[in-house]
């Protein structure tokens with residue numbers, strides 16, 4: 001056993017002991033005493049530990065409730081992110097509205113999705129990105145879907161570039177696929193984050209083209225949020241995301257089940273959800289996974305965060321699409337925030353994809369709750385989108 005593993009094991013037993021005492025204590029002094037004690041006694045040499053500790057502190061530290069997942073048997077600290085902590089994350093990463101900034105600096109997002117069947121999903125993702133504060137939002141979709149998506153909003157920049165099998169002859173497939181790739185890649189380096197999957201469909205030819213786009217985006221270091229049919233694609237081709245630290249997967253209940261069965265070769269285990277999510281994220285090489293549900297669980301294989309602020313009891317379709325667009329914006333803001341800091345330890349300790357996921361999930365759930373207050377059973381995804389701006393303003397005022 002290497003020294004670091006020994007130290008980690010030691011840290012875990014101390015965390016278990018101290019965590020049990022801390023779980024009901026939210027005050028800063030107990031947290032600092034707890035972390036200080038650990039720091040003095042344990043793993044100042046472990047980068048994993050330092051990163052976790054820093055992340056917890058960066059979330060507002062004194063408001064965090066840290067607890068060990070009893071019986072989890074995995075080296076991870078489950079952090080129930082209180083609403084105040086999550087709002088602190090949003091306040092820190094949301095850029096100020098500074099008159100010296102120019103168009104594009106608050107974020108350029110692209111959604112790759114939208115086909116004959118589904119035009120709502122890419123629209124919801126792309127418009128949510130704009131409503132939260134991105135400057136530009138593009139949609140790359142099939143030719144059929146483009147006029148429909150354009151008609152929903154003049155704010156979106158819509159590229160009718162994707163093709164499905166029914167519109168391509170077999171002998172044209174190689175040339176069409178090369179053309180699709182070049183149409184998308186000429187734009188891709190301009191984006192701060194791309195969202196792959198809302199309303200993409202599952203046409204095999206189209207998914208083949210999207211695999212090429214994902215590979216190119218990854219080579220160009222473009223952060224990528226993968227949702228819906230994008231998850232269907234990567235679950236069947238895990239190498240697209242394996243070890244990709246700038247990727248976030250946002251599975252719903254079905255998508256998570258497929259992922260767990262494929263990667264861990266077992267059933268979803270809700271009795272130890274944090275531990276299972278942690279090992280799933282590890283097995284895929286440190287991607288961030290946001291498991292959507294009654295509360296949203298987020299892990300990058302190092303930490304597990306649980307966003308559980310009150311949402312809405314309505315389960316209308318499209319809320320996951322809002323989330324993917326929101327995570328894209330907040331992750332790119334978190335990246336800017338981290339790269340602007342001068343402290344080297346902050347740069348290495350924080351994962352922008354985790355912060356973006358916490359922020360996106362918190363804002364969506366708050367907007368859903370507000371929309372439900374007004375519309376009750378009639379609440380639709382568009383109503384939630386209308387509340388995104390108000391909610392962000394409440395958390396992080398523009399003045």
Ligand SMILES: NC(=O)C1=CN([C@@H]2O[C@H](COP(=O)(O)OP(=O)(O)OC[C@H]3O[C@@H](n4cnc5c(N)ncnc54)[C@H](OP(=O)(O)O)[C@@H]3O)[C@@H](O)[C@H]2O)[C@@H](O)CC1
Nearest residue numbers: 118119120121198199200201202228229254255317318321
């Ligand atoms: N207003 C809109 O435009 C909205 C559009 N939306 C868009 O809908 C798409 C699917 O997303 P979803 O969330 O319904 O997928 P999910 O829960 O895995 O599946 C549910 C069941 O359906 C089935 N199934 C799905 N797709 C299939 C396919 N192509 N062909 C065959 N079966 C398929 C699936 O079967 P299984 O995969 O389990 O075999 C499961 O039983 C995605 O593009 C999303 O963005 C949503 O975002 C909502 C708002």
Ligand SMILES: Nc1ncnc2c1ncn2[C@@H]1O[C@H](COP(=O)(O)OP(=O)(O)OP(=O)(O)O)[C@@H](O)[C@H]1O
Nearest residue numbers: 252253292293294296311312317318319320321323
């Ligand atoms: N039972 C629940 N209670 C409260 N909130 C929930 C519940 N299930 C999901 N949510 C919230 O709704 C958001 C969308 O999750 P959902 O599981 O509906 O995604 P989805 O199925 O991908 O949606 P979409 O219809 O856009 O594809 C998540 O952020 C989650 O916080």
Ligand SMILES: [Mg+2]
Nearest residue numbers: 228252320321
């Ligand atoms: Mg979905």
